[in-house]
Amino acid sequence: MSAASNNKIVKWVDERLPIFTMVQHSAVEYPTPKNLNYWWNFGSLAGFVLVIMILTGLFLAMSYTAHTDYAFMSVERIMRDVNYGWLLRYLHANGASMFFIVVFIHIFRGLYYGSYKPPREILWWVGLVIMLLMMATAFMGYVLPWGQMSFWGATVITNLFSAIPLVGEHIVVWLWGGFSVDNPTLNRFFALHFLLPFVILGAVVVHVWALHTVRSNNPLGIDVKSPQDTIPFHPYYTIKDLFSMGVFLMLFSVFVFWMPNALGHPDNYIPADPMVTPAHIVPEWYFLPFYAILRAVPDKLGGVLLMFASIGVLAALPWLDTSKVRSCTFRPVYKWFFWLFLIDCFVLGYIGGMPAEEPYIAIGQVATAWYFIHLLVITPLVGWLEKPKPLPESISSPVVKSGAATEAARNAA
Amino acid sequence: MAETANPAHGPSDGETRRDFLLYASTAVGVVGTGLALWPFIHSMNPAADVLALASTEVNLSAIAEGQAITVMWRGKPVFVRHRTAAEIEAARSVNVGDLTDPQSDEDRVKQPQWLIMVGVCTHLGCIPLGQKASDPKGDFGGWFCPCHGSHYDTSGRIRKGPAPLNLPIPEYAFLDDETVKIG
Amino acid sequence: MLRKFLIAALTAAGIAAVTPALAAGGDTKMVHREWSFDGVFGRFDNAQLQRGLQVYREVCSTCHGLELVRFRNLLDIGVSEDDAKAYAEGYEITDTVDDDGNPVARPLGLADRLPSPFPNEKAARAANNGALPPDLSLMAKARMSGPDYIYTMLTAYTDEPPADFVLMDGMYYNPAFPGHQIAMPQMLFDGGVEFESGAPNDLPSVAADTAAFLMWAAEPALEVRKSMGVKVMLFLIVLTALFYAYKRQIWSRVKH
Secondary structure (H helix, E strand, O other): OOOOOOOOOHHHHHHOOHHHHHHHHHHHHEEOOOOOOHHHHHHHHHHHHHHHHHHHHHHHHHOOOOOOOOHHHHHHHHHHOOOOOHHHHHHHHHHHHHHHHHHHHHHHHHHHHOOOOOOOOOHHHHHHHHHHHHHHHHHHHHHHOOHHHHHHHHHHHHHHHHHHHOOOOHHHHHHHHOOOOOHHHHHHHHHHHHHHHHHHHHHHHHHHHHHHHHHOOOOOOOOOOOOOEEHHHHHHHHHHHHHHHHHHHHHHHHHOOOOOOOOOOHHOOOOOOOOOOOOOOOOHHHHHHHHHHHHOOOOOHHHHHHHHHHHHHOOOOOHHHOOOOOHHHHHHHHHHHHHHHHHHHHHHHHHHOOOOOOHHHHHHHHHHHHHHHHHHHHHHHHHHOOOOOOOOOOOOOOOOOOHHHHHHHHHHH | OOOOOOOOOOOOHHHHHHHHHHHHHHHHHHHHHHHHHHHHHOOOOOOHHHOOOOOEEEEEEOOOOEEEEEEEEEEEEEEEEEEOHHHHHHOOOOHHOOOOOOOOOOHHOOOEEEEEEEEEEEEOOOOOOOOOOOOOOOOEEEEEEEEOOOEEEOOOOOEEEEOOOOOOOOOOOOOOOOEEEOO | OOHHHHHHHHHHHHHHHOOOOHHHHHHHHOOOEEEEEEEOOOOHHHHHHHHHHHHHHOOOHHHHOOOOEEHOOOOHHOOOOHHHHHHHHHHEEEEOOOOOOOEEEOOOOOOOOOOOOOOHHHHHOOOOHOOOOOOOOOHHHHOOOOHHHHHHHOOOOOOOOOOOOOOOOOEOOOOOOOEEEEEOOOOOOOOOOOOOOOOOOOOOHHHHHHHHHHHHHHHHOOOHHHHHHHHHHHHHHHHHHHHHHHHHHHHOOOOO
């Protein structure tokens, strides 16, 4: 490892607090597999979006009032009177959607390439923790504008906790700070919504620390065998990440500047009214698959448990997946189940947005069943029974065996 | 960073192209970041509704000679005093050179009978007394700040005490004989 | 790899596309007008917005508030400062007290909100057969395809409801409104409002002017948003292209 710099000031600081050495080690020299494809860009993209959310959220918080009498109007004041307020608001609202899109792709990358398998189990768990924190943050954030969907979404979801036997009702009253969603609820949601992103930031630090301990996976799913397999993170992946940030910003801009309300719900432009329930209470799109799972079970407690189990079972994935091979590139049978699982998640999302009527109920139940069958039955079974394709010698080795080589080369590109 | 030597063009050409892209990307990136920061900074400047309340109109017809009113303007008190001839005379007979903050009375008013100034002591920000008839007016017949004993004269100029400057004159204009717009 | 992802996504999207839209059977089809503010370069038409304002003042403001709009905002659509002030000064508000503590009325000014016709919800309902005429400031964003919906609803009134339709007391038939009956009678008619400019005042034109005005009321920043978007996108295209070229250049020396 070479020194961070010959500069005297840098050395003076570094001797007392080795920040420059740390950056040199973990962001400049960090040996990264040279065959990473663009699906590996979504981690840094997620970090980028987190920074955007914290910045825009901070400046919004300078003008927002977390009181039921003022919240809705304060958001409209931001939209109309605060300089660039409309931009801050639309960046923040659409940024939340972007954050989930990026993170979902990031997770599915992990599923396809076996990034959750040993030795990356803890890395995977920290990632799941981040996603749970994101969901809590987004849920509370959506309540803050105090529109119809804010209020009723909060009412429906907090009411779920009453399903817990014995203490359920008390927990709900405790969450609300009252006997229904009202000002105490709004106020505490604002405090927590402000706090959690910084908890996420801390979890991201742990996530990157865990990553750097076990080093990055790669599309072939095989371990790094020699320094020839890797290249320094800077400048190769820094510029690649900057490029994908540019592409991301373009997609983000399409939403922010031309379709800023496409991912939202018009009912949230109606001030909250505890006396009027909207015709269709729908959560934001990124919660729809979970909402579908929740509604798939006729029993209230069952639905709640299954919804949390849908994320909990992901934590067991390192053990549920019995395959010795990480990457689906070399798993000809499981690969198709992966795509089926992805489609199933889209179906669940679609069902979550539909009213609770047939045929959506039946489809939702089938899709929910398949979700768990895939993780609990298919994944272990196929892992045992499947004959994987032969793995290449190493990341650098150009040729392995005839057929596998060309496919490996094609799939790794 | 290893050089890709290209015999046809020579190392300097490849270097120039690599450097160009590096400099161009960096420059555009830095410019973009700066442009992106501006909305955040500007969002902290006064919003449209705050700017709209930045001026106040005052009806002068209710203020008799020798009386004063206090109006709120931009969150601060503004003293509007209908001065008597005696007060004007007292203000004008002072040797400007002797003042802590030299300023002639003519420079502080547009119409001599109307004295309009921000009623915040220039020492540490208290509101001087002297608006009401029953208030102490200090040694110079104008205003007296009870916090640290600054005395202002009938033109609102500091004459005695720790305040360094005269009471500030805000921007104002007479819309007609009965109305003045402050700010 | 990308191809497979797209196939999966498109399959799911295909499932979604097959399902009919949210409209229940028998609803009037939403009329999609071309609005000046549509599209990548959309802008408001100030003349149209001023006509819409006139419709609001003469027809809608009897029952509907527009409280998120302030009189000074009208300057942005071409109303002169004097006209806006005169409009404001036609109203009074009692929001201060005199030195004895008695409430004092003052005329509204440019900084004030447009006044609501009723002091509170109960008064509004009492004057409207129990129905509450909603504030219209955000109506264009509070409904799916807001401006189109407003236009369709304003022009969908028919003389008689269908034979088998049960119309409740005090309600009017409107097939564009959810449930097909609405507490508001038809308020816009051919020739109902006269424009000084001589612009067309048939029902479709007036309804369109109203819908456009309400879009502005809901989102005054629309023009700035779209024009900034164009500049941002052009900048990002340049920036991303530069980053891509530099990336390719650096990576050309790596065997991958």
